[in-house]
Amino acid sequence: MPLIRPFAGLRPVPERVEDVTAPPYDVLNSAEARERAAGKPMSFLHISKAEIDLAEDIDPYDPAVYAKAAENLKKLVDDGVLIREDQPRYYVYRLKMGDIVQTGLVAAASVKHYDTNRIRKHEFTRPAKENDRVAQIEALNAQTGPVLLAYKSDNEIDGLLNQVAEGAPLYDLVADDGIGHTFWIVEDQAITDKLSAGFDAMDAIYIADGHHRSASASRVAKTKGGSDDDMSHYFLSVIFPHKQMKIFDYNRVVTDLNGLSKDDFLAKVRECFDCEKESAPVKPAKSNEFGLYLDGEWYRLNINPELVSDDPVARLDVSLLADNLLGPVLNITDPRTDPRIDFVGGIRGLEGLEKRVDSGEMAAAFSMYATSMEDLMSVADANEVMPPKSTWFEPKLADGLVSHVLD
Template structure:
């Protein structure tokens, strides 16, 4: 079974990439998106977050939102801002954020491999978010947000991407957040065939980020397959837009937690309950945990370092020994009453890129009662969990730098 295949991407016309490219749709709230598109009529946020072009009180899941996305996509195509490449190809994609450099491959990944578990997931999805991506793909008839996949570093693949990226890139710009994006098209058939075969020989790919996009692509494919009496398996809907990176180039930041209330407890009572499982040390400022089993907590205007009693860390369970699981099992579930963090509206998640100050600000504002900072989940642990067919708690990893939306889209016609 092939894991990936080339495709004719829908890309910005030469010189337009910097004006089109946008952060992923799910790393900002609606107000932030509206601010980001101000004065940027070509921003891909008009497609990925089309509510920015509708009244502020618009339900982001209303049919009018998806219709506006389609209208905006058609406008950018009609104006020649987005152009379909003439032949199927791969794309070499490099991201540079300070000292962090990662080079990967833009490709169409196999829905069949995803359904068979060869493209492995490590998180459950949130139903409302998955439904949203299904509607967006269906209305646009395109996948515009790539899934972020990881493969175990393979010298043959890395050598090809290194060779390709020696040439001048076709796209090269630095986004407002300081991340540099470079893109090279790979159109020669021998290189394409070699990459396809090398990836096909891999045991598996791993979803790093994009569980909702991947699950939505599978659902769309299943529906279209069922409605197509002439289905062959070669149709574009059998593949989903992806960017694949070697595991040893990844940078994972923590995914921190905030909770809206203490379930009726006073801060003093809550601290007393925590003392059963943790050594609690008051701190003069924000705590960035230095290793597994250590947490930072901001409560009632003060920072604390929490060190979990090692006896409470399961020795043999790769999921339950994750820091995100330990916090859920020792604190958020039993002490704060949040049994299902996928659905409970009392918990919120903040990517580590926003810094610890963002946690403190939201608690100080009165919006939330307590914040927890975590140690990042290592890449090896993510793959170990996925290899066992297990899943992590939601929002276990935050990868940086983020892929740009709009550089390459996968059309389903």
Template sequence: MSLIRPFRGLRPAPGRAGEIIAPPYDVMNTAEARVMVEGRPLSFLHVSRPEVDLPADTDPYADAVYAKGAENLRRMIADGVLRQDDAPCYYAYRLVMDGRAQLGLVLTASVKAYDENRIRRHEFTRPDKENDRVRHIDTSNAQTGPVFLVHRATAALDGVLDWASQGEPAADVVADGGVRHTLWVIDAAADIAAISAAVEALGVLYIADGHHRSAAASRVAAQRGGPADAEHWYFLAVSFPHDQVKILDYNRLLTDLNGLDAAAFKARVAEHFQIEPVAGEARPVAVNTFGMYLGGQWYRLTLKPGRVPADPVGRLDVSLLHQYLIEPILGVSDPRRDKRIDFVGGIRGLGELQRRVDSGEMAVAFALYPTSLEDLMAVADAGQVMPPKSTWFEPKLADGMVSHLLD
């Protein structure tokens, strides 16, 4: 079973992408989605967050919501707003944010390869979120949100994508937030063959973001069964070379000091960390260093020698901070469930950490050095999972740029 294959993408009609594409369904709540669709009747949020078209008190997991999403998708196809390509293609997809570009491949990935761990994961999934995506896929008979994959950079694949992206794009949109989304169709037989061979030679792909979407695709395929070449045995994804993808920091805040005053807390921290007050923000510049904001002051924490294990999960900064500080000193053993801890993606900046502590909402904040793609792949290769809230990827893929119909 090959890792990937081309597919007949469902795309915005020429000139309509700007009206259609939307942020991923899971980066906003219902109230925010309702605001985002105001004056935008073609926003893909009508498909991915269809509760926006139902009464305000509608349960977002009600049967009517999934049915409405399927209805909206069918209407956009019938109206010619979305059109399906006549023959299977790959697509080059470039994201540009703050002057930095990453160029990836839109594909469908093999569910069987995912089940066999050739498409590797690094997170646990939640059943409720899986169930939501299963119902969305099954009711709409489509995969409308791509899984974000990464692959080890290879000149063979980079070369084809670079060549493809020199031509006239099928869509070129600057979305809200200033991110530029550009798509090219790759339909030449020779290019398709070269891409398939280059990816197959890699042997494995890695899920960066979209664990619930890929797990849901696997469940839908198992439920439907049927021939191995059926569309539901493949799931929508975009894969980027690992040397172009940037992981941002994912920072931590705690509501209290677990009964300690500031002096006693710092004394406990000093058992495993060197503490140095700094002027301005203490943004970490290397692994095993952390920023801490406490009592109106930033501190640089440096883990003392001899405390970093060799295993791929234990050596992560998120693991080290938890092992030596958050659990033993602040008493948070389960960061997935403990309400005393919160997480802020690096896109918000360290100023957000300082603001929330200064407001009295939180007692202390920690800034982390970003996890590397090499560390993520090492964890996945070892068959392990990352601690919660270890990675924050920017920019985000757009929903609606390319979708995958399952019939």
């Protein structure tokens, strides 16, 4: 059973790709999606966020939403906006955001290898979000949102992808957010075979983002039954070399100091951290270092080295902050559910943290050093789970460039 395989993609005709391509379904709420898709009848948001075509007060999980998504997908096919590949193909997908350039392979990944943990996970999933993706896949008979995967960088595979990318692209566009999306079809059968063999030789590949999409694909495969070789037992993925992938910091803000005065709070912080006031915003430059913004001032925190273990989860910066400050000092013991904590993607900058605190909405903010891909893979290899909100990947994959039909 291959780890990955080519598939007959459903994709836009080139002259319509800019009309179709949209941000991923989970980065916009319904109101934002409605605004973004206004006047754009071919936008893939009409499929990924089909509630925008129904009453504004409709529950996005209402069965009518999934039925509308299927109707909208069928219309794009019937109108010739989306076409089906005449044979199974791999695709090469390059993302560009500023200095970040990553070139990966679009493929169908095996549910069987996901179930047996050769496609490795690092997050828990939530039933409601899984149910949503299951309903979407079943309504469309297709997976339209790719799972972001990583492989340990391999010179031969990296070279094959770059070789394809030297040719003329099928699509080359810059989205509204300035991110470049370039897309090639792998037409050389020899390259296709080498890519398949190269991935089959790997011990594992890793989910970076898309745990709910992959979990839902597994559930759909079980419902459909049939052979592990059926296309319904594979899921849409884009696989990048880990050295090219960028994880941004995922910062924390808290609503209060757990009844402590500023001085008492800082005294408790100093029990586990070296704490020095700084004259400028603190963006941590290394692991085990944190920034603290409190009462209009920045502090640099360095955790006492003896508190850092070799455990792949406990040594993560997000764990060190949770285990030595958020929990014991602020009594935030479950960041996943506690309403007193919120999370701010590092792409918003340190100004985003200052704004939340200066407005009075939050009492303090913590800037984090970004989790590394090596740390993510170590956690997954240990069959462990990372703390919530440990990673923020940019740039994001686009929806609509290619979909995976299950038959």
